[in-house]
Amino acid sequence: MRSLKRVMVAAIAAFGLTASMAACSTDNNGTEGANNDGPLVIYSGRNEELIDPLIQKFEEETGIKPEVRYAGSAEQAQLLLTEADRSPAHVFLSQEAGALGLVAQKDLLATLPEDVMSKVPAGYSSEDQQWVGLTGRARVVAYDKDSVDEADVPDTYQEMVDPKWEGKIGVAPGNASFLAFVTAIRVAEGDDAAREWLKKLAGLNPKTYEKNGHVLEAVNKGEVQLGLINHYYWYNLAAEEGQDNMRAQIKFGQDGDLAALVNATGVGIMKTAEDRDDARQFVDYLLSADGQEYFAEETAEYPLVEGVDGPEGVPPLSELKTPDVDLSELGSVDETAAMVDEAGLTLNK
Known part of the structure:
Protein backbone atom coordinates (compact mmCIF):
# COMPACT_ATOMS: atom_id res chain seq x y z
CA MET A 1 0.00 0.00 0.00
CA ARG A 2 1.29 3.43 -0.90
CA SER A 3 0.08 6.73 0.55
CA LEU A 4 -0.97 9.46 -1.86
CA LYS A 5 1.75 11.71 -0.53
CA ARG A 6 4.46 9.16 -1.28
CA VAL A 7 2.98 8.50 -4.72
CA MET A 8 2.99 12.21 -5.54
CA VAL A 9 6.52 12.73 -4.23
CA ALA A 10 7.85 9.81 -6.27
CA ALA A 11 6.14 11.02 -9.42
CA ILE A 12 7.39 14.57 -8.93
CA ALA A 13 10.94 13.35 -8.32
CA ALA A 14 10.97 11.18 -11.43
CA PHE A 15 9.35 13.73 -13.71
CA GLY A 16 10.80 16.81 -12.10
CA LEU A 17 14.47 15.94 -12.48
CA THR A 18 14.51 16.59 -16.22
CA ALA A 19 12.25 19.63 -15.97
CA SER A 20 14.24 21.14 -13.13
CA MET A 21 17.44 20.72 -15.09
CA ALA A 22 15.78 22.44 -18.03
CA ALA A 23 14.67 25.27 -15.80
CA CYS A 24 18.26 25.96 -14.82
CA SER A 25 19.78 25.33 -18.25
CA THR A 26 20.91 27.92 -20.74
CA ASP A 27 18.79 28.32 -23.86
CA ASN A 28 19.91 29.23 -27.37
CA ASN A 29 20.18 32.89 -26.49
CA GLY A 30 22.26 32.42 -23.36
CA THR A 31 19.58 33.24 -20.79
CA GLU A 32 18.42 31.07 -17.92
CA GLY A 33 15.06 29.83 -16.73
CA ALA A 34 11.63 30.49 -18.23
CA ASN A 35 11.57 33.36 -20.71
CA ASN A 36 10.28 34.38 -24.11
CA ASP A 37 12.91 32.43 -26.09
CA GLY A 38 12.88 28.83 -27.28
CA PRO A 39 9.94 26.54 -28.08
CA LEU A 40 6.57 26.79 -26.39
CA VAL A 41 6.73 24.46 -23.37
CA ILE A 42 3.42 22.96 -22.27
CA TYR A 43 3.04 21.09 -19.00
CA SER A 44 0.11 18.77 -19.71
CA GLY A 45 -1.84 17.03 -16.99
CA ARG A 46 -3.92 15.46 -19.71
CA ASN A 47 -3.12 12.04 -21.18
CA GLU A 48 -0.72 12.07 -24.13
CA GLU A 49 -2.77 9.61 -26.17
CA LEU A 50 -5.80 11.86 -25.78
CA ILE A 51 -4.23 15.27 -26.27
CA ASP A 52 -1.40 14.64 -28.77
CA PRO A 53 -3.69 14.55 -31.84
CA LEU A 54 -4.99 17.99 -30.89
CA ILE A 55 -1.45 19.26 -30.39
CA GLN A 56 -0.63 18.01 -33.88
CA LYS A 57 -3.62 19.86 -35.31
CA PHE A 58 -2.48 23.04 -33.55
CA GLU A 59 1.01 22.63 -34.99
CA GLU A 60 -0.33 22.06 -38.52
CA GLU A 61 -2.57 25.12 -38.37
CA THR A 62 -0.14 27.58 -36.76
CA GLY A 63 3.32 26.28 -37.60
CA ILE A 64 4.13 26.38 -33.87
CA LYS A 65 5.80 23.16 -32.65
CA PRO A 66 5.44 23.00 -28.88
CA GLU A 67 7.43 20.88 -26.46
CA VAL A 68 4.90 18.98 -24.35
CA ARG A 69 5.76 17.35 -21.02
CA TYR A 70 3.21 14.88 -19.67
CA ALA A 71 2.36 13.83 -16.12
CA GLY A 72 -0.73 13.84 -13.89
CA SER A 73 -2.36 17.20 -13.21
CA ALA A 74 -1.64 17.00 -9.47
CA GLU A 75 2.00 16.15 -10.14
CA GLN A 76 2.33 18.95 -12.67
CA ALA A 77 0.87 21.44 -10.22
CA GLN A 78 3.27 20.36 -7.49
CA LEU A 79 6.18 20.59 -9.91
CA LEU A 80 5.19 24.12 -10.91
CA LEU A 81 5.03 25.13 -7.24
CA THR A 82 8.50 23.70 -6.72
CA GLU A 83 9.98 25.38 -9.77
CA ALA A 84 8.05 28.64 -9.27
CA ASP A 85 9.33 31.44 -11.53
CA ARG A 86 12.27 29.28 -12.67
CA SER A 87 9.98 26.82 -14.41
CA PRO A 88 10.54 26.25 -18.12
CA ALA A 89 6.78 25.88 -18.53
CA HIS A 90 4.85 28.52 -20.46
CA VAL A 91 1.40 26.89 -20.36
CA PHE A 92 -0.30 24.58 -17.85
CA LEU A 93 -3.00 22.32 -19.28
CA SER A 94 -4.94 20.55 -16.55
CA GLN A 95 -7.52 17.78 -16.44
CA GLU A 96 -9.43 19.52 -13.65
CA ALA A 97 -9.88 22.85 -11.89
CA GLY A 98 -8.26 22.01 -8.57
CA ALA A 99 -4.71 21.71 -9.90
CA LEU A 100 -5.08 25.02 -11.73
CA GLY A 101 -6.43 26.63 -8.58
CA LEU A 102 -3.46 25.38 -6.59
CA VAL A 103 -1.02 27.04 -9.01
CA ALA A 104 -3.14 30.19 -9.21
CA GLN A 105 -3.12 30.53 -5.42
CA LYS A 106 0.66 30.88 -5.56
CA ASP A 107 0.31 33.73 -8.08
CA LEU A 108 2.14 31.84 -10.81
CA LEU A 109 -0.44 32.30 -13.56
CA ALA A 110 -0.91 35.37 -15.75
CA THR A 111 -4.18 37.27 -15.89
CA LEU A 112 -6.01 36.28 -19.06
CA PRO A 113 -7.69 39.02 -21.12
CA GLU A 114 -11.44 39.51 -21.09
CA ASP A 115 -11.85 38.42 -24.71
CA VAL A 116 -10.53 34.99 -23.69
CA MET A 117 -12.53 34.69 -20.48
CA SER A 118 -15.80 35.78 -22.09
CA LYS A 119 -15.81 32.75 -24.38
CA VAL A 120 -16.65 30.43 -21.46
CA PRO A 121 -19.44 30.68 -18.84
CA ALA A 122 -18.08 32.26 -15.67
CA GLY A 123 -18.80 29.21 -13.50
CA TYR A 124 -16.29 27.11 -15.41
CA SER A 125 -13.30 29.47 -15.14
CA SER A 126 -11.44 31.22 -12.34
CA GLU A 127 -13.05 34.35 -10.98
CA ASP A 128 -9.71 36.17 -10.99
CA GLN A 129 -9.10 35.34 -14.69
CA GLN A 130 -6.00 33.22 -14.07
CA TRP A 131 -7.28 30.16 -15.92
CA VAL A 132 -10.06 29.48 -18.37
CA GLY A 133 -12.20 26.35 -18.61
CA LEU A 134 -12.05 24.22 -21.75
CA THR A 135 -14.43 21.31 -21.26
CA GLY A 136 -16.85 19.95 -18.69
CA VAL A 262 -19.33 18.93 -13.32
CA ASN A 263 -15.65 19.79 -13.08
CA ALA A 264 -13.75 21.64 -15.78
CA THR A 265 -10.55 20.95 -17.61
CA GLY A 266 -8.70 24.18 -18.16
CA VAL A 267 -5.60 26.04 -19.19
CA GLY A 268 -3.49 28.87 -17.83
CA ILE A 269 -0.48 30.82 -19.06
CA MET A 270 2.41 31.10 -16.65
CA LYS A 271 3.11 34.62 -15.45
CA THR A 272 6.70 34.32 -16.75
CA ALA A 273 5.25 33.75 -20.24
CA GLU A 274 2.42 36.28 -20.28
CA ASP A 275 3.98 38.12 -23.25
CA ARG A 276 4.43 35.03 -25.40
CA ASP A 277 2.25 35.21 -28.48
CA ASP A 278 2.49 31.45 -29.07
CA ALA A 279 1.10 30.73 -25.61
CA ARG A 280 -1.88 32.94 -26.33
CA GLN A 281 -2.34 31.30 -29.73
CA PHE A 282 -2.44 27.90 -28.06
CA VAL A 283 -5.13 29.00 -25.62
CA ASP A 284 -7.11 30.59 -28.44
CA TYR A 285 -6.89 27.36 -30.45
CA LEU A 286 -8.21 25.27 -27.55
CA LEU A 287 -11.20 27.63 -27.35
CA SER A 288 -11.74 27.72 -31.12
CA ALA A 289 -14.48 25.76 -32.85
CA ASP A 290 -11.88 23.24 -34.06
CA GLY A 291 -10.48 22.73 -30.58
CA GLN A 292 -13.85 22.47 -28.90
CA GLU A 293 -15.25 20.13 -31.55
CA TYR A 294 -12.25 17.86 -31.10
CA PHE A 295 -13.10 17.36 -27.42
CA ALA A 296 -16.79 16.79 -28.14
CA GLU A 297 -16.21 14.35 -30.98
CA GLU A 298 -13.08 12.53 -29.86
CA THR A 299 -13.32 12.47 -26.07
CA ALA A 300 -17.07 12.93 -25.39
CA GLU A 301 -16.39 15.88 -23.09
CA TYR A 302 -18.70 18.88 -22.88
CA PRO A 303 -17.44 21.85 -24.93
CA LEU A 304 -17.80 25.06 -22.94
CA VAL A 305 -17.76 27.60 -25.77
CA GLU A 306 -21.23 28.66 -26.86
CA GLY A 307 -22.32 27.46 -30.27
CA VAL A 308 -20.35 24.20 -30.27
CA ASP A 309 -22.52 21.08 -30.11
CA GLY A 310 -22.02 18.69 -27.25
CA PRO A 311 -20.99 15.04 -27.68
CA GLU A 312 -23.50 12.84 -29.44
CA GLY A 313 -25.58 10.62 -27.19
CA VAL A 314 -24.54 12.39 -23.99
CA PRO A 315 -27.15 14.27 -21.91
CA PRO A 316 -26.80 18.00 -22.75
CA LEU A 317 -24.84 20.03 -20.22
CA SER A 318 -27.74 22.49 -20.06
CA GLU A 319 -29.95 19.73 -18.65
CA LEU A 320 -27.61 18.83 -15.80
CA LYS A 321 -28.50 20.51 -12.50
CA THR A 322 -25.08 20.87 -10.94
CA PRO A 323 -24.39 21.66 -7.26
CA ASP A 324 -23.57 25.19 -6.21
CA VAL A 325 -19.80 24.80 -6.05
CA ASP A 326 -17.34 27.46 -7.23
CA LEU A 327 -14.67 25.61 -9.20
CA SER A 328 -12.28 28.46 -8.40
CA GLU A 329 -12.26 27.23 -4.80
CA LEU A 330 -11.02 23.71 -5.56
CA GLY A 331 -7.34 24.61 -5.28
CA SER A 332 -6.67 23.09 -1.86
CA VAL A 333 -5.90 19.64 -3.25
CA ASP A 334 -2.85 19.24 -0.98
CA GLU A 335 -5.10 19.37 2.07
CA THR A 336 -7.52 16.99 0.40
Whole structure:
Protein backbone atom coordinates (compact mmCIF):
# COMPACT_ATOMS: atom_id res chain seq x y z
CA MET A 1 0.00 0.00 0.00
CA ARG A 2 1.29 3.43 -0.90
CA SER A 3 0.08 6.73 0.55
CA LEU A 4 -0.97 9.46 -1.86
CA LYS A 5 1.75 11.71 -0.53
CA ARG A 6 4.46 9.16 -1.28
CA VAL A 7 2.98 8.50 -4.72
CA MET A 8 2.99 12.21 -5.54
CA VAL A 9 6.52 12.73 -4.23
CA ALA A 10 7.85 9.81 -6.27
CA ALA A 11 6.14 11.02 -9.42
CA ILE A 12 7.39 14.57 -8.93
CA ALA A 13 10.94 13.35 -8.32
CA ALA A 14 10.97 11.18 -11.43
CA PHE A 15 9.35 13.73 -13.71
CA GLY A 16 10.80 16.81 -12.10
CA LEU A 17 14.47 15.94 -12.48
CA THR A 18 14.51 16.59 -16.22
CA ALA A 19 12.25 19.63 -15.97
CA SER A 20 14.24 21.14 -13.13
CA MET A 21 17.44 20.72 -15.09
CA ALA A 22 15.78 22.44 -18.03
CA ALA A 23 14.67 25.27 -15.80
CA CYS A 24 18.26 25.96 -14.82
CA SER A 25 19.78 25.33 -18.25
CA THR A 26 20.91 27.92 -20.74
CA ASP A 27 18.79 28.32 -23.86
CA ASN A 28 19.91 29.23 -27.37
CA ASN A 29 20.18 32.89 -26.49
CA GLY A 30 22.26 32.42 -23.36
CA THR A 31 19.58 33.24 -20.79
CA GLU A 32 18.42 31.07 -17.92
CA GLY A 33 15.06 29.83 -16.73
CA ALA A 34 11.63 30.49 -18.23
CA ASN A 35 11.57 33.36 -20.71
CA ASN A 36 10.28 34.38 -24.11
CA ASP A 37 12.91 32.43 -26.09
CA GLY A 38 12.88 28.83 -27.28
CA PRO A 39 9.94 26.54 -28.08
CA LEU A 40 6.57 26.79 -26.39
CA VAL A 41 6.73 24.46 -23.37
CA ILE A 42 3.42 22.96 -22.27
CA TYR A 43 3.04 21.09 -19.00
CA SER A 44 0.11 18.77 -19.71
CA GLY A 45 -1.84 17.03 -16.99
CA ARG A 46 -3.92 15.46 -19.71
CA ASN A 47 -3.12 12.04 -21.18
CA GLU A 48 -0.72 12.07 -24.13
CA GLU A 49 -2.77 9.61 -26.17
CA LEU A 50 -5.80 11.86 -25.78
CA ILE A 51 -4.23 15.27 -26.27
CA ASP A 52 -1.40 14.64 -28.77
CA PRO A 53 -3.69 14.55 -31.84
CA LEU A 54 -4.99 17.99 -30.89
CA ILE A 55 -1.45 19.26 -30.39
CA GLN A 56 -0.63 18.01 -33.88
CA LYS A 57 -3.62 19.86 -35.31
CA PHE A 58 -2.48 23.04 -33.55
CA GLU A 59 1.01 22.63 -34.99
CA GLU A 60 -0.33 22.06 -38.52
CA GLU A 61 -2.57 25.12 -38.37
CA THR A 62 -0.14 27.58 -36.76
CA GLY A 63 3.32 26.28 -37.60
CA ILE A 64 4.13 26.38 -33.87
CA LYS A 65 5.80 23.16 -32.65
CA PRO A 66 5.44 23.00 -28.88
CA GLU A 67 7.43 20.88 -26.46
CA VAL A 68 4.90 18.98 -24.35
CA ARG A 69 5.76 17.35 -21.02
CA TYR A 70 3.21 14.88 -19.67
CA ALA A 71 2.36 13.83 -16.12
CA GLY A 72 -0.73 13.84 -13.89
CA SER A 73 -2.36 17.20 -13.21
CA ALA A 74 -1.64 17.00 -9.47
CA GLU A 75 2.00 16.15 -10.14
CA GLN A 76 2.33 18.95 -12.67
CA ALA A 77 0.87 21.44 -10.22
CA GLN A 78 3.27 20.36 -7.49
CA LEU A 79 6.18 20.59 -9.91
CA LEU A 80 5.19 24.12 -10.91
CA LEU A 81 5.03 25.13 -7.24
CA THR A 82 8.50 23.70 -6.72
CA GLU A 83 9.98 25.38 -9.77
CA ALA A 84 8.05 28.64 -9.27
CA ASP A 85 9.33 31.44 -11.53
CA ARG A 86 12.27 29.28 -12.67
CA SER A 87 9.98 26.82 -14.41
CA PRO A 88 10.54 26.25 -18.12
CA ALA A 89 6.78 25.88 -18.53
CA HIS A 90 4.85 28.52 -20.46
CA VAL A 91 1.40 26.89 -20.36
CA PHE A 92 -0.30 24.58 -17.85
CA LEU A 93 -3.00 22.32 -19.28
CA SER A 94 -4.94 20.55 -16.55
CA GLN A 95 -7.52 17.78 -16.44
CA GLU A 96 -9.43 19.52 -13.65
CA ALA A 97 -9.88 22.85 -11.89
CA GLY A 98 -8.26 22.01 -8.57
CA ALA A 99 -4.71 21.71 -9.90
CA LEU A 100 -5.08 25.02 -11.73
CA GLY A 101 -6.43 26.63 -8.58
CA LEU A 102 -3.46 25.38 -6.59
CA VAL A 103 -1.02 27.04 -9.01
CA ALA A 104 -3.14 30.19 -9.21
CA GLN A 105 -3.12 30.53 -5.42
CA LYS A 106 0.66 30.88 -5.56
CA ASP A 107 0.31 33.73 -8.08
CA LEU A 108 2.14 31.84 -10.81
CA LEU A 109 -0.44 32.30 -13.56
CA ALA A 110 -0.91 35.37 -15.75
CA THR A 111 -4.18 37.27 -15.89
CA LEU A 112 -6.01 36.28 -19.06
CA PRO A 113 -7.69 39.02 -21.12
CA GLU A 114 -11.44 39.51 -21.09
CA ASP A 115 -11.85 38.42 -24.71
CA VAL A 116 -10.53 34.99 -23.69
CA MET A 117 -12.53 34.69 -20.48
CA SER A 118 -15.80 35.78 -22.09
CA LYS A 119 -15.81 32.75 -24.38
CA VAL A 120 -16.65 30.43 -21.46
CA PRO A 121 -19.44 30.68 -18.84
CA ALA A 122 -18.08 32.26 -15.67
CA GLY A 123 -18.80 29.21 -13.50
CA TYR A 124 -16.29 27.11 -15.41
CA SER A 125 -13.30 29.47 -15.14
CA SER A 126 -11.44 31.22 -12.34
CA GLU A 127 -13.05 34.35 -10.98
CA ASP A 128 -9.71 36.17 -10.99
CA GLN A 129 -9.10 35.34 -14.69
CA GLN A 130 -6.00 33.22 -14.07
CA TRP A 131 -7.28 30.16 -15.92
CA VAL A 132 -10.06 29.48 -18.37
CA GLY A 133 -12.20 26.35 -18.61
CA LEU A 134 -12.05 24.22 -21.75
CA THR A 135 -14.43 21.31 -21.26
CA GLY A 136 -16.85 19.95 -18.69
CA ARG A 137 -16.70 16.45 -17.24
CA ALA A 138 -19.52 15.12 -15.09
CA ARG A 139 -18.97 12.80 -12.16
CA VAL A 140 -21.03 9.63 -12.52
CA VAL A 141 -21.41 6.24 -10.90
CA ALA A 142 -20.56 3.28 -13.12
CA TYR A 143 -22.42 0.10 -12.18
CA ASP A 144 -22.48 -3.54 -13.21
CA LYS A 145 -25.90 -4.08 -14.78
CA ASP A 146 -25.59 -7.85 -14.26
CA SER A 147 -25.57 -7.49 -10.49
CA VAL A 148 -27.16 -4.11 -9.69
CA ASP A 149 -30.51 -2.63 -10.74
CA GLU A 150 -30.29 0.96 -11.96
CA ALA A 151 -32.88 2.04 -9.37
CA ASP A 152 -30.53 0.88 -6.61
CA VAL A 153 -27.50 2.73 -7.93
CA PRO A 154 -26.63 5.71 -5.68
CA ASP A 155 -27.18 9.15 -7.19
CA THR A 156 -26.20 11.23 -4.15
CA TYR A 157 -22.76 11.49 -2.61
CA GLN A 158 -24.04 10.18 0.72
CA GLU A 159 -25.67 7.13 -0.84
CA MET A 160 -22.28 6.27 -2.34
CA VAL A 161 -21.02 5.35 1.14
CA ASP A 162 -24.02 3.30 2.27
CA PRO A 163 -22.79 0.20 4.19
CA LYS A 164 -24.53 -2.08 1.66
CA TRP A 165 -21.72 -1.34 -0.80
CA GLU A 166 -19.00 -2.79 1.44
CA GLY A 167 -16.40 -4.53 -0.72
CA LYS A 168 -18.36 -3.69 -3.87
CA ILE A 169 -17.11 -0.25 -4.86
CA GLY A 170 -14.01 0.91 -6.73
CA VAL A 171 -12.27 4.30 -6.54
CA ALA A 172 -9.07 5.96 -7.74
CA PRO A 173 -8.00 7.81 -4.57
CA GLY A 174 -4.92 9.44 -6.07
CA ASN A 175 -6.59 10.58 -9.26
CA ALA A 176 -6.97 14.34 -9.69
CA SER A 177 -10.68 14.01 -10.47
CA PHE A 178 -11.34 12.11 -7.23
CA LEU A 179 -9.33 14.63 -5.22
CA ALA A 180 -11.29 17.46 -6.84
CA PHE A 181 -14.56 15.72 -5.98
CA VAL A 182 -13.56 15.40 -2.32
CA THR A 183 -12.39 19.03 -2.36
CA ALA A 184 -15.85 19.99 -3.61
CA ILE A 185 -17.33 18.22 -0.58
CA ARG A 186 -14.99 20.23 1.64
CA VAL A 187 -15.96 23.49 -0.05
CA ALA A 188 -19.70 22.80 0.04
CA GLU A 189 -20.08 20.95 3.35
CA GLY A 190 -16.93 21.68 5.33
CA ASP A 191 -13.83 19.69 6.29
CA ASP A 192 -15.56 17.70 9.02
CA ALA A 193 -18.22 16.49 6.59
CA ALA A 194 -15.55 15.53 4.07
CA ARG A 195 -13.58 13.61 6.72
CA GLU A 196 -16.72 11.77 7.75
CA TRP A 197 -17.53 10.88 4.14
CA LEU A 198 -13.99 9.60 3.55
CA LYS A 199 -14.14 7.61 6.79
CA LYS A 200 -17.34 5.94 5.63
CA LEU A 201 -15.87 5.25 2.20
CA ALA A 202 -12.72 3.71 3.69
CA GLY A 203 -14.95 1.62 5.95
CA LEU A 204 -16.44 -0.02 2.87
CA ASN A 205 -13.05 -1.57 2.08
CA PRO A 206 -13.18 -0.28 -1.49
CA LYS A 207 -10.94 -1.62 -4.21
CA THR A 208 -8.55 1.11 -5.26
CA TYR A 209 -7.11 1.78 -8.69
CA GLU A 210 -4.72 4.24 -10.25
CA LYS A 211 -7.03 5.74 -12.88
CA ASN A 212 -10.70 6.24 -13.73
CA GLY A 213 -10.27 3.97 -16.73
CA HIS A 214 -9.10 1.16 -14.48
CA VAL A 215 -12.15 1.64 -12.26
CA LEU A 216 -14.47 1.41 -15.28
CA GLU A 217 -12.67 -1.69 -16.51
CA ALA A 218 -13.15 -3.33 -13.10
CA VAL A 219 -16.90 -2.59 -13.20
CA ASN A 220 -17.16 -3.88 -16.76
CA LYS A 221 -15.52 -7.15 -15.71
CA GLY A 222 -17.75 -7.54 -12.66
CA GLU A 223 -14.77 -7.12 -10.35
CA VAL A 224 -16.72 -4.45 -8.46
CA GLN A 225 -20.38 -3.47 -8.63
CA LEU A 226 -19.90 0.30 -8.48
CA GLY A 227 -17.17 2.72 -9.51
CA LEU A 228 -16.74 6.50 -9.25
CA ILE A 229 -15.57 7.95 -12.58
CA ASN A 230 -16.04 10.82 -15.05
CA HIS A 231 -18.75 10.39 -17.67
CA TYR A 232 -16.60 10.44 -20.80
CA TYR A 233 -14.68 7.30 -19.88
CA TRP A 234 -17.85 5.29 -20.28
CA TYR A 235 -18.91 6.96 -23.54
CA ASN A 236 -15.49 6.38 -25.09
CA LEU A 237 -15.52 2.71 -24.12
CA ALA A 238 -19.11 2.33 -25.33
CA ALA A 239 -18.09 3.77 -28.70
CA GLU A 240 -15.43 1.06 -28.98
CA GLU A 241 -17.31 -1.95 -27.62
CA GLY A 242 -20.94 -1.07 -28.19
CA GLN A 243 -23.24 -0.10 -25.34
CA ASP A 244 -25.19 -3.35 -25.49
CA ASN A 245 -21.99 -5.37 -25.13
CA MET A 246 -20.98 -3.69 -21.88
CA ARG A 247 -21.78 -4.83 -18.36
CA ALA A 248 -20.87 -1.38 -17.11
CA GLN A 249 -23.53 1.32 -17.33
CA ILE A 250 -23.59 4.78 -15.71
CA LYS A 251 -25.93 6.90 -13.65
CA PHE A 252 -25.73 10.67 -13.38
CA GLY A 253 -26.06 12.38 -10.01
CA GLN A 254 -29.27 13.72 -8.54
CA ASP A 255 -30.07 17.33 -9.43
CA GLY A 256 -28.14 19.72 -7.20
CA ASP A 257 -26.32 17.01 -5.26
CA LEU A 258 -22.53 16.86 -5.12
CA ALA A 259 -22.82 13.59 -7.02
CA ALA A 260 -23.83 15.77 -10.00
CA LEU A 261 -20.62 17.81 -9.92
CA VAL A 262 -19.33 18.93 -13.32
CA ASN A 263 -15.65 19.79 -13.08
CA ALA A 264 -13.75 21.64 -15.78
CA THR A 265 -10.55 20.95 -17.61
CA GLY A 266 -8.70 24.18 -18.16
CA VAL A 267 -5.60 26.04 -19.19
CA GLY A 268 -3.49 28.87 -17.83
CA ILE A 269 -0.48 30.82 -19.06
CA MET A 270 2.41 31.10 -16.65
CA LYS A 271 3.11 34.62 -15.45
CA THR A 272 6.70 34.32 -16.75
CA ALA A 273 5.25 33.75 -20.24
CA GLU A 274 2.42 36.28 -20.28
CA ASP A 275 3.98 38.12 -23.25
CA ARG A 276 4.43 35.03 -25.40
CA ASP A 277 2.25 35.21 -28.48
CA ASP A 278 2.49 31.45 -29.07
CA ALA A 279 1.10 30.73 -25.61
CA ARG A 280 -1.88 32.94 -26.33
CA GLN A 281 -2.34 31.30 -29.73
CA PHE A 282 -2.44 27.90 -28.06
CA VAL A 283 -5.13 29.00 -25.62
CA ASP A 284 -7.11 30.59 -28.44
CA TYR A 285 -6.89 27.36 -30.45
CA LEU A 286 -8.21 25.27 -27.55
CA LEU A 287 -11.20 27.63 -27.35
CA SER A 288 -11.74 27.72 -31.12
CA ALA A 289 -14.48 25.76 -32.85
CA ASP A 290 -11.88 23.24 -34.06
CA GLY A 291 -10.48 22.73 -30.58
CA GLN A 292 -13.85 22.47 -28.90
CA GLU A 293 -15.25 20.13 -31.55
CA TYR A 294 -12.25 17.86 -31.10
CA PHE A 295 -13.10 17.36 -27.42
CA ALA A 296 -16.79 16.79 -28.14
CA GLU A 297 -16.21 14.35 -30.98
CA GLU A 298 -13.08 12.53 -29.86
CA THR A 299 -13.32 12.47 -26.07
CA ALA A 300 -17.07 12.93 -25.39
CA GLU A 301 -16.39 15.88 -23.09
CA TYR A 302 -18.70 18.88 -22.88
CA PRO A 303 -17.44 21.85 -24.93
CA LEU A 304 -17.80 25.06 -22.94
CA VAL A 305 -17.76 27.60 -25.77
CA GLU A 306 -21.23 28.66 -26.86
CA GLY A 307 -22.32 27.46 -30.27
CA VAL A 308 -20.35 24.20 -30.27
CA ASP A 309 -22.52 21.08 -30.11
CA GLY A 310 -22.02 18.69 -27.25
CA PRO A 311 -20.99 15.04 -27.68
CA GLU A 312 -23.50 12.84 -29.44
CA GLY A 313 -25.58 10.62 -27.19
CA VAL A 314 -24.54 12.39 -23.99
CA PRO A 315 -27.15 14.27 -21.91
CA PRO A 316 -26.80 18.00 -22.75
CA LEU A 317 -24.84 20.03 -20.22
CA SER A 318 -27.74 22.49 -20.06
CA GLU A 319 -29.95 19.73 -18.65
CA LEU A 320 -27.61 18.83 -15.80
CA LYS A 321 -28.50 20.51 -12.50
CA THR A 322 -25.08 20.87 -10.94
CA PRO A 323 -24.39 21.66 -7.26
CA ASP A 324 -23.57 25.19 -6.21
CA VAL A 325 -19.80 24.80 -6.05
CA ASP A 326 -17.34 27.46 -7.23
CA LEU A 327 -14.67 25.61 -9.20
CA SER A 328 -12.28 28.46 -8.40
CA GLU A 329 -12.26 27.23 -4.80
CA LEU A 330 -11.02 23.71 -5.56
CA GLY A 331 -7.34 24.61 -5.28
CA SER A 332 -6.67 23.09 -1.86
CA VAL A 333 -5.90 19.64 -3.25
CA ASP A 334 -2.85 19.24 -0.98
CA GLU A 335 -5.10 19.37 2.07
CA THR A 336 -7.52 16.99 0.40
CA ALA A 337 -4.77 14.47 -0.42
CA ALA A 338 -3.65 14.56 3.20
CA MET A 339 -7.24 13.98 4.30
CA VAL A 340 -7.60 11.02 1.92
CA ASP A 341 -4.36 9.55 3.31
CA GLU A 342 -5.59 10.09 6.84
CA ALA A 343 -8.73 8.11 6.03
CA GLY A 344 -6.59 5.20 4.87
CA LEU A 345 -7.62 5.32 1.22
CA THR A 346 -4.34 4.22 -0.29
CA LEU A 347 -3.51 2.73 -3.66
CA ASN A 348 -3.29 -1.06 -3.61
CA LYS A 349 0.02 -2.32 -4.99
